[in-house]
Amino acid sequence: MPFFEVRHPLVRHKLGLMRDKDISTKDFRELTAEVARLLTYEATKDLEVGPHTVEGWAGPVEVDRLQGKKITVVPILRAGLGMMDGVLDLIPSARVSVVGLFRNEETLEPTAYYCKFTSQIEARLALVIDPMLATGGSLIEAVNQLKQAGCSRIRALVLVAAPEGVKAMEEAHPDVAIYAAALDERLNEIGYILPGLGDAGDKIFGTK
Ligand SMILES: O=P(O)(O)OC[C@H]1O[C@H](OP(=O)(O)OP(=O)(O)O)[C@H](O)[C@@H]1O
Numbered sequence: 001m002p003f004f005e006v007r008h009p010l011v012r013h014k015l016g017l018m019r020d021k022d023i024s025t026k027d028f029r030e031l032t033a034e035v036a037r038l039l040t041y042e043a044t045k046d047l048e049v050g051p052h053t054v055e056g057w058a059g060p061v062e063v064d065r066l067q068g069k070k071i072t073v074v075p076i077l078r079a080g081l082g083m084m085d086g087v088l089d090l091i092p093s094a095r096v097s098v099v100g101l102f103r104n105e106e107t108l109e110p111t112a113y114y115c116k117f118t119s120q121i122e123a124r125l126a127l128v129i130d131p132m133l134a135t136g137g138s139l140i141e142a143v144n145q146l147k148q149a150g151c152s153r154i155r156a157l158v159l160v161a162a163p164e165g166v167k168a169m170e171e172a173h174p175d176v177a178i179y180a181a182a183l184d185e186r187l188n189e190i191g192y193i194l195p196g197l198g199d200a201g202d203k204i205f206g207t208k
């Protein structure tokens with residue numbers, strides 16, 4: 001499974017700001033969207049373009065136009081919503097599908113509570129977004145749901161990934177490429193990523 005750690009200086013700088021324990025909700029939220037925008041740029045680098053002719057100011061011009069599958073952005077609720085505006089800034093016509101999951105804090109297993117996919121999901125490229133890939137349970141479940149609905153081309157964008165989650169995804173969904181702003185060290189005893197960001201959902205929504 002391809003795993004890409006996006007080492008762009010802007011990504012590294014912005015993610016570094018997000019690791020400060022005293023960051024405000026406003027700054028964390030803004031930086032989440034900014035890093036998501038940069039990850040989107042990387043994750044769409046190989047999309048197909050084909051020739052198209054437009055009437056230019058001095059006559060017909062052959063230009064590139066995106067071809068192939070249309071895109072659906074798939075935030076994993078709730079924290080994935082924090083990345084959505086950043087992705088849509090670059091792909092404004094993308095449809096949005098959502099998967100609602102929360103992690104049981106004792107078992108770390110994902111619990112599904114909502115799922116709504118756009119029409120023709122089977123014909124679309126899905127960009128699943130969630131700031132945190134920890135044990136991998138949530139992303140694996142979101143991809144399971146997409147595949148059950150017939151979607152076969154799926155990529156994932158995360159801010160921080162733990163090696164444990166990357167390995168679990170490799171085993172469950174080797175066909176899904178992951179784009180991460182950082183591959184961190186490990187999970188702690190309660191399933192949080194170290195050094196990580198803390199609870200991304202709480203920081204984006206200002207809960208706790
Ligand atoms: O890889 P995993 O071990 O499954 O953990 C990662 C998941 O945990 C967080 O969500 P959380 O369950 O806290 O829900 P929230 O987004 O509603 O805060 C995070 O946003 C991921 O969805």
Ligand SMILES: O=c1cc[nH]c(=O)[nH]1
Pocket residue numbers: 132134191192193194196197198199200201
């Ligand atoms: O480190 C982690 C792990 C799961 N969810 C988070 O928000 N942070």
Ligand SMILES: [Mg+2]
Pocket residue numbers: 079199200201202
């Ligand atoms: Mg949370």
